[in-house]
Structures are given as C-alpha cells and as structure tokens.
Amino acid sequence: MEFDDLKKPGGTSGGLIEFVIGFIMTIAGGYMLISRVIVTSGFWNWRGYNSFGLSLVPLIFGIAFVFFNGKSITGWILIAISIIVIASGVLMNLQIYFQPTSLFNTIIMLVLFAGGIGLIARAVIGNRDDA
Numbered sequence: 638m639e640f641d642d643l644k645k646p647g648g649t650s651g652g653l654i655e656f657v658i659g660f661i662m663t664i665a666g667g668y669m670l671i672s673r674v675i676v677t678s679g680f681w682n683w684r685g686y687n688s689f690g691l692s693l694v695p696l697i698f699g700i701a702f703v704f705f706n707g708k709s710i711t712g713w714i715l716i717a718i719s720i721i722v723i724a725s726g727v728l729m730n731l732q733i734y735f736q737p738t739s740l741f742n743t744i745i746m747l748v749l750f751a752g753g754i755g756l757i758a759r760a761v762i763g764n765r766d767d768a
Contacts, residue, residue: 659756666749673736
C-alpha cells in the first residue's frame with residue numbers, strides 16, 4: 638500500500654481529508670439532530686379500549702402448548718405470531734417529537750448532516766474528470 642492510495646478512498650480519485658471531514662460533520666450533525674428527538678409511547682387502543690392484554694392470550698396458549706409438548710408446532714407458531722404482534726404493536730404506538738429548538742440550531746444541525754453526507758459522497762465517488 639502506497640501513500641497515494643490513502644488519498645483515494647474506495648479506489649476513487651476523491652480525497653481522504655474530504656472523507657474524514659465529511660464523516661465528522663455527519664456524525665456531529667446526526668448526533669445533534671437525534672439528541673433533540675423525544676420518543677414516547679401511547680396505549681394500545683382498539684375501538685376505544687386498551688387491547689394490549691388481548692395480544693397476550695395467544696402467547697399464553699402457545700407457551701402452555703410448548704410446555705406440554707416441546708415439539709408442538711401449534712405452540713411454536715402461536716409464540717412466534719404473538720411475538721410479532723407484540724413487537725409491531727410497540728413500534729406502531731411510538732410517538733416521535735422534535736423538541737423545540739431555535740431556527741439557528743436547526744439549520745446548523747441540518748447543514749452539518751447534509752454537508753457531511755455531500756463531502757463523503759464527493760470523496761467516495763471522486764472526480765469524473767480524472768476517469
């Protein structure tokens with residue numbers, strides 16, 4: 638490996654310095670942006686009623702079938718379906734909010750993030766004039 642190879646990330650004619658600066662900018666902007674987000678959860682509602690307990694019924698039956706017979710395909714299917722329903726229910730009930738912040742801070746975050754991605758792309762894709 639020669640020193641000139643370090644100047645060409647990804648085997649392109651782009652610069653390593655541009656890549657590193659872009660990477661740092663993207664990480665800083667992404668961190669600043671993500672740190673301003675609040676994630677909360679709500680209740681599982683179905684026609685106005687809390688329905689989380691209802692999603693546990695197939696899980697209970699599946700566990701009972703598996704404890705009775707460890708090779709019970711019905712029990713394993715019920716457990717798998719219940720885990721999928723519970724996980725998707727948790728994800729569907731997440732509420733994501735952006736905390737109030739100044740316009741200046743928001744612009745700084747977005748410029749760092751988008752500018753960093755642009756620098757990384759320019760370094761990896763390289764100059765088309767050199768080809």
